[in-house]
Amino acid sequence: MDIKVLGTGCANCRTTIALIEQVAQAKGVAVNLQKVEELRAIMSYGVMSTPGVVIDGKVVHAGGVPGRDKIEQWLIAKQA
Amino acid sequence: MLNEAKEVCPTTTLRMSREGALLVDVRERDEIDSLAFDVPDLLVMPMSEFEQRCAELPRDRDLVMVCRVGERSLKATYYLMYQGYTRVANMEGGIAKWARKGFPVEGNASAAIASAETGCCGGAAPAKNNGGESPSAAGENCCAPQPKRAGGCC
Numbered sequence: 001m002d003i004k005v006l007g008t009g010c011a012n013c014r015t016t017i018a019l020i021e022q023v024a025q026a027k028g029v030a031v032n033l034q035k036v037e038e039l040r041a042i043m044s045y046g047v048m049s050t051p052g053v054v055i056d057g058k059v060v061h062a063g064g065v066p067g068r069d070k071i072e073q074w075l076i077a078k079q080a
Numbered sequence: 081m082l083n084e085a086k087e088v089c090p091t092t093t094l095r096m097s098r099e100g101a102l103l104v105d106v107r108e109r110d111e112i113d114s115l116a117f118d119v120p121d122l123l124v125m126p127m128s129e130f131e132q133r134c135a136e137l138p139r140d141r142d143l144v145m146v147c148r149v150g151e152r153s154l155k156a157t158y159y160l161m162y163q164g165y166t167r168v169a170n171m172e173g174g175i176a177k178w179a180r181k182g183f184p185v186e187g188n189a190s191a192a193i194a195s196a197e198t199g200c201c202g203g204a205a206p207a208k209n210n211g212g213e214s215p216s217a218a219g220e221n222c223c224a225p226q227p228k229r230a231g232g233c234c
């Protein structure tokens with residue numbers, strides 16, 4: 001599963017990455033997690049509010065740190 | 081991946097404005113109350129409203145996005161490009177650079193210049209100006225539209 005976290009490096013972006021790593025590990029889901037920090041690349045997804053989360057090319061979240069429940073749903077949905 | 085955004089300097093922006101381009105100021109309203117661009121055609125569309133309102137922007141007219149130092153307006157420029165706008169450019173340097181060059185503003189220009197110096201972009205002390213709006217001859221030479229330069233917050 002390819003997960004990209006979009007954001008220019010603020011605290012919320014770092015928190016989002018850490019949270020996704022934690023949940024993936026807890027659930028035993030293998031993820032390929034990447035940070036996208038360059039503005040042009042971020043805006044290529046049309047995300048104005050960061051952090052944004054892109055899973056397998058699709059924007060699933062934009063603005064604020066996603067909740068743990070939401071992250072679990074993403075990972076479980078992809079596992080199914 | 082989007083193309084690199086076009087960037088224009090304040091001198092080119094002033095010329096474009098006189099030739100019919102629409103300046104779109106994405107600063108919040110309290111910022112604009114302190115210091116505003118004084119140009120013939122200006123639209124205020126704060127970043128907090130931008131996603132909801134950007135469809136109001138014409139696609140058949142040159143747009144120049146502006147803000148305090150050119151960062152938010154660059155983001156707005158890319159967003160419009162993502163939405164398919166082709167006649168859009170970012171004004172680099174923002175109203176801080178515009179005011180430093182003595183271009184037309186309403187309000188307290190010195191505050192904007194001072195706050196830009198203490199922001200992420202730092203920079204030298206502003207050149208003294210005696211007001212007036214004529215672009216410098218030297219400025220005209222630097223001002224062809226160009227892709228965004230990589231690196232730096234400005």
